[in-house]
Amino acid sequence: MHSVLYDHAGKKRKQDPAPEPVIRIIEDEEEEEEDGGNMPEHMKDSEEPSNKRVKPVSKSNSLTGVITPVKTPALKRIGQSISRSISFRTDARPLPPASLRSRGKASSFPRRRNSQCWSDTVESHDLTAKEIKRQEVIYELTQGERQLIEDLSLVKKVYYEPMLKLDIMTESELGQIFGTLDSLIPLHEDLLERLERLRGSEKTVGEVGPTLLNWFPCLGAYVTYCCNQVGAKALLDQKKHEKRVEHFLRLCQESSFSRKLDLWNFLDLPRSRLVKYPLLLKEIQKCTPPEHPDEDTIPEALDTIHNIVAEVNKKTGEAECQFYRRGLVYLEDSQRISEIQQSRFLYCHGELKNNKGQRLHVFLFELALVLTRPGEDRDLGQVFHVYRQPLPNALINLEEIPDGEAAGGGTFRGAFTGGNDKVKNCFRVSSRGRSKVNPYCLQANDSFSKQQWITCLRQAIVQSRDRTAQTSQSQLSLHPDPALCHIASLSLSSDAEMADHTCR
Numbered sequence: 425m426h427s428v429l430y431d432h433a434g435k436k437r438k439q440d441p442a443p444e445p446v447i448r449i450i451e452d453e454e455e456e457e458e459d460g461g462n463m464p465e466h467m468k469d470s471e472e473p474s475n476k477r478v479k480p481v482s483k484s485n486s487l488t489g490v491i492t493p494v495k496t497p498a499l500k501r502i503g504q505s506i507s508r509s510i511s512f513r514t515d516a517r518p519l520p521p522a523s524l525r526s527r528g529k530a531s532s533f534p535r536r537r538n539s540q541c542w543s544d545t546v547e548s549h550d551l552t553a554k555e556i557k558r559q560e561v562i563y564e565l566t567q568g569e570r571q572l573i574e575d576l577s578l579v580k581k582v583y584y585e586p587m588l589k590l591d592i593m594t595e596s597e598l599g600q601i602f603g604t605l606d607s608l609i610p611l612h613e614d615l616l617e618r619l620e621r622l623r624g625s626e627k628t629v630g631e632v633g634p635t636l637l638n639w640f641p642c643l644g645a646y647v648t649y650c651c652n653q654v655g656a657k658a659l660l661d662q663k664k665h666e667k668r669v670e671h672f673l674r675l676c677q678e679s680s681f682s683r684k685l686d687l688w689n690f691l692d693l694p695r696s697r698l699v700k701y702p703l704l705l706k707e708i709q710k711c712t713p714p715e716h717p718d719e720d721t722i723p724e725a726l727d728t729i730h731n732i733v734a735e736v737n738k739k740t741g742e743a744e745c746q747f748y749r750r751g752l753v754y755l756e757d758s759q760r761i762s763e764i765q766q767s768r769f770l771y772c773h774g775e776l777k778n779n780k781g782q783r784l785h786v787f788l789f790e791l792a793l794v795l796t797r798p799g800e801d802r803d804l805g806q807v808f809h810v811y812r813q814p815l816p817n818a819l820i821n822l823e824e825i826p827d828g829e830a831a832g833g834g835t836f837r838g839a840f841t842g843g844n845d846k847v848k849n850c851f852r853v854s855s856r857g858r859s860k861v862n863p864y865c866l867q868a869n870d871s872f873s874k875q876q877w878i879t880c881l882r883q884a885i886v887q888s889r890d891r892t893a894q895t896s897q898s899q900l901s902l903h904p905d906p907a908l909c910h911i912a913s914l915s916l917s918s919d920a921e922m923a924d925h926t927c928r
Contacts, residue, residue: 633720699733742769752808763791774873851878852866
């Protein structure tokens with residue numbers, strides 16, 4: 425991660441000329457007004473209802489995007505990626521500036537649908553401002569389901585079926601990339617149907633809590649889909665190097681139906697939708713008045729969806745960790761330390777430079793820090809050749825190198841300086857009690873990325889040492905020293921004898 429930070433699938437995203445979906449509910453009214461003013465009338469009528477999309481930080485991919493500098497949920501790195509118990513899902517480097525759009529020419533391919541509110545669908549009402557807000561959020565929930573169904577159906581019809589029919593990819597490859605996406609469509613159609621039935625003659629919804637509470641357990645199906653995303657993204661990126669695949673995907677992205685979203689943007693929509701449910705429920709809860717029938721069920725539904733998202737995050741993080749572990753290529757048997765195989769998740773991963781200026785891909789697993797050099801394998805796709813000796817997190821010494829420190833001599837040799845006499849965004853890791861392992865001096869791309877690495881390394885070191893200490897204490901309790909047991913029994917006997925003597 426970022427150095428180059430990666431998201432929920434450890435993904436490093438290619439930038440489109442148009443801005444990528446961001447990590448918040450998007451309501452770009454000014455941009456929509458601009459497009460609407462210049463767009464022909466027949467195109468205005470053909471536009472679809474608005475979909476306010478949420479893009480988590482990713483994970484996010486990673487994992488990960490992308491992502492907070494601490495252990496981040498895989499789904500949000502997966503913005504935060506993927507953000508985790510997993511990797512940083514987003515690229516910490518500044519994004520390339522988006523191309524400026526001419527004000528005199530409207531875009532032929534609208535990126536987002538036009539906005540429509542609940543109040544636009546009713547002629548009159550006598551509701552309070554708070555109840556209006558509540559209806560707006562429930563309407564947004566309903567419209568979001570409808571638009572997700574449309575997008576997932578589009579992916580099946582426009583991407584999966586043509587690529588299979590034209591033999592652009594094999595059925596097995598398409599199965600790996602699309603995963604269980606097809607099974608999610610009826611799941612969301614069911615919720616949409618339930619929500620539509622709740623609307624009364626005045627197009628208002630009274631009690632929504634029981635419906636959501638009853639439906640949310642269906643989202644357990646997301647565990648399988650999201651766990652598959654790490655490998656799916658890697659395979660898709662690999663297949664994009666093939667001319668026929670790249671040409672087909674480019675034509676689709678340039679077509680009006682795609683709204684300039686690429687295939688992965690569509691495949692990532694279910695994950696984005698999943699992490700938005702808690703946000704919508706919190707808004708409904710805020711607007712629910714006391715003694716409303718939803719007063720008790722909404723908090724219960726909120727707990728349910730939080731637990732589901734947490735479970736999906738956990739399983740996705742484990743899947744991501746296993747995926748990258750399988751991609752490690754060891755040059756020596758001594759590099760196969762047990763801490764790597766015992767790790768259940770990734771704190772973060774991404775690009776850093778060493779003191780020779782070489783670009784490395786560094787993985788901070790739950791229990792070990794592994795430096796690698798990316799490579800390609802004809803059968804396996806992208807692999808990571810382990811560089812030098814991995815370090816158990818419990819034995820790591822971390823040293824933050826202040827910006828501006830003199831770089832002359834030592835391990836730097838001017839490799840980090842770019843011709844200057846100062847270094848920036850660097851830190852050093854070394855191993856306690858292992859003299860044969862030389863310190864590793866690493867440089868991030870910018871100060872933000874450096875702080876992410878520093879924060880995650882500190883957290884990993886503390887948690888690994890605590891885990892080691894707890895393991896040692898458990899072993900002592902299971903196999904106590906006989907001499908200590910004898911002393912303890914003597915002490916207890918003496919206390920008992922003294923108490924007995926006192927009573928007499």
